[in-house]
Amino acid sequence: MSFSQNHISSYKDIKHRCSYRTQEQSSKQMEGVRNQQVILKDYVNGFPKESDMLLKTSSITPFKLPQGSNAVLVKNLHLSCDPYMRGRMSKNQGSYVDSFTPGSPIVGYGVSKVVDSGHSNFKKDDLTWGGTGWEEYSFIPNPDTLFKIQDTDVPLSYYTGILGMPGMTAYIGFHEICAPKKGEYVFVSAASGAVGQLVGQFAKLTGCYVVGSAGTKEKVELLKNKFGFDEAFNYKEEHDLNAALKRYFPQGIDIYFENVGGKMLEAVLLNMRLNGRISVCGMISQYNLEEGEGVKNLFCLINQRIRMQGFIAVDHYHLYSKYVEMVIPLIKEGKICYVEDIAEGLESAPAALVGLFSGKNVGKQVVVVARE
C-alpha cells in the first residue's frame, strides 16, 4: 500500500520492461512487440484467488492497426481494480456487464496512451481513460467509449479513480440519486474505498454530517483524519451493527450510500429517517457467496417512506464534463484528496484485484503497468 503522494516506491519491474521495449523499438513493426497479459483461467466460484489468473506473454505482430481500421492501439499505463469486476469472473450471473472470457485477458477501466489511431477523435500520444485490457498494449475496436484526457496537471492514475468511473459513481450516487441537503445525516459503508472516500468528502462539502464504516483501524483513522468524516467505525469490531448505528446516528440516517449489502443494509434500514434515500452502488459483502444473504427489515421502506435506488455510473457519463469541472478545481485547491493504493507492475495485478475482496487495499486500488 502507498498513497498517491508517494506512490513512486518501486520502479524495478517497470525499468526492466522499459529497457526491453526500447531494444525492440527499431524493429517493432516488422517483428511485433511483446505483450504481457493477465489471463482469466476459468470462471470463478467463491473468493477469487491469484491462481485464477495467469500471466502470459504474447506478441502483437504487426505492431500497427490494419489499413482503414476505426480502432485505436493503446499502451496501458494504469489499470483499475474495481469490485464490480468480481461479477465478470463468474459465468452469466445476470450482471449488468458481460462475463470475462476464460483464456482471454481480464478487461476493465484503465488509463492508456494512444500508439496508433484509425479514429478521427484520437491521435498518437493522446491520453485516454476507459475500457481496456489487462495487458501492456490493447486494441480498442470501439474508441467511442474512451474519454480523451484533457487535464494532465493531476496524477494520471486519478483517471482510474476520482476522475474516472469511481468518481462518477460517487458523484451520481450521492448528488444525483440522493439529492442531499445541508445538515442531513449521511452514512457510507466501505467508506475508505475508491468511491466511499469521495462520497464522504462530497457530503462534508455539502454541509452534511457523515459517518463511515471500514474494516481496519488504519482505515477508520484515515476516514477521520484524512477525509474529514465526522465519525467512523470498524464494522468488524461491532457485534451489533444496529446498536453501532444508533450510537453514531441517535437521530437516524437521511442518506445511506450502500457499498456492502447484507447485514449492514439490514441494520441501516432500522435506522433510516423519514423520507430517507439509499443509493445502491454495490454490495461487496455478497459477491463471493454461493447464494446471497436475505435482507430483513425491508418493511422500513414503508414506515420511513424510503427511496432505494440502484444505479450504474456509466448511464450518467453525459454528466462527466460537468463533474470534472466541479471536481478538478477542488483537487487543485486541496479541498478534496484521494488516496490510492498502488500496485507496481502488471504481474502484481492478480493479487491487487483479489485483495479487494478481503479489504487489503487502502483507498483506490490501481495497478501501474507503465508510467509513460
Place this chain on the structure above:
Amino acid sequence: MSFSQNHISSYKDIKHRCSYRTQEQSSKQMEGVRNQQVILKDYVNGFPKESDMLLKTSSITPFKLPQGSNAVLVKNLHLSCDPYMRGRMSKNQGSYVDSFTPGSPIVGYGVSKVVDSGHSNFKKDDLTWGGTGWEEYSFIPNPDTLFKIQDTDVPLSYYTGILGMPGMTAYIGFHEICAPKKGEYVFVSAASGAVGQLVGQFAKLTGCYVVGSAGTKEKVELLKNKFGFDEAFNYKEEHDLNAALKRYFPQGIDIYFENVGGKMLEAVLLNMRLNGRISVCGMISQYNLEEGEGVKNLFCLINQRIRMQGFIAVDHYHLYSKYVEMVIPLIKEGKICYVEDIAEGLESAPAALVGLFSGKNVGKQVVVVARE
C-alpha cells in the same frame, strides 16, 4: 362475501339496532346512548384471532359535545378493515402509526355521519370519511383529519375503499411513485384486494400490460373477468414463483406494485427490467411473522437500475381532490369497478379483520355498522 352491487344481503342486526336506538331517541341526551365497541384485549403476537378482540357495550352520557368543544360526535356507518392495522395490534413495532391501546376500541378508517359538531367545517348530518373508532358512535377530537363527503351518488362504503385511503394508495403508488408509461409491463400482488384491484384497472386505463397474483381460483377469475387483468395466477399453486413470473413476463416487469413482500419480492427482483420501479405499499406476508423473512436478490437493484420506494397514502392527501375528480367519472361511466366484501354488523368486525390475513376477503373488506 358479497359484492358491492348486491351488498344489501342481511339487514337483521342492523334493523334490530336501529329500532333499539329509536326507543332511546327521545331521552338520549339525558340518559346517554348505548355504544357498542370492539375492544383490543391485549397486544397480539403471530396471527391475530377473533378472540383477541371483544365486544363491549358502554354508553355515551350525555350524548352531546361539551360546550366550546372543537370536536365532532359521529355515528359510524362503515368501517374499513385494512392490512396495515395488523401493525397497530402489536406493541411498539416502529410502525408509521401508533399501536392500538389494549382495553380501548380499535381505531381505523370509516364512513360516518355527524351527530353533533363543535367544528366550523362540519354540521349535523354531514357525511365524513377518515379516522374513527370501531364502535357505534365516536368522538373525533381533531376533525381536521376528516374529509367531508361531497358526492353521495356512489355507494357510501366506497369511501372506505376506492374513494378513501385504499384508492389514494393505488393512485399514488401507481401514478405518482411509478410514473407508468403506455405499453409497460405491470405486476400486482394481492391483486384482488382493496388496493390491487384498482392498480390493475389503473394500469389497463394507462395502456399497460398487467398481471396479478392472488390466493384462490375465485380471485384469479375475478382478476381476469371482472377487473380486466391481462393474466392472473394463484401464487399458492406455483412452486417456483420465479418460473411463474418468467412465464407471464417473458420480457420482464417494468413496474411492480408490492403488497406482499417475502418470497414474492425475491422472485420479482429477478424479473425486473432495466429502469424498473417497485412501489412498496405493503408486505402482508410478513405481518404475522415473529421475525420477517430476509429478501434475497437485492443486487438486482443495481443490475437493472431499479427504484424501490416505500410510501404511505396519507402523505399525499393534498392530491385527494385531484384523484376524486379523475376517479368518480370513471366509476359513474362504468369504466372502473370496485368489489367489496361486506360484513354486516359491528359484531362481525373482529372476524372480518382477522380474515384479511388468511385471504378470506374477496375485494375490499368493509364492516357495515349502520346504513344511515
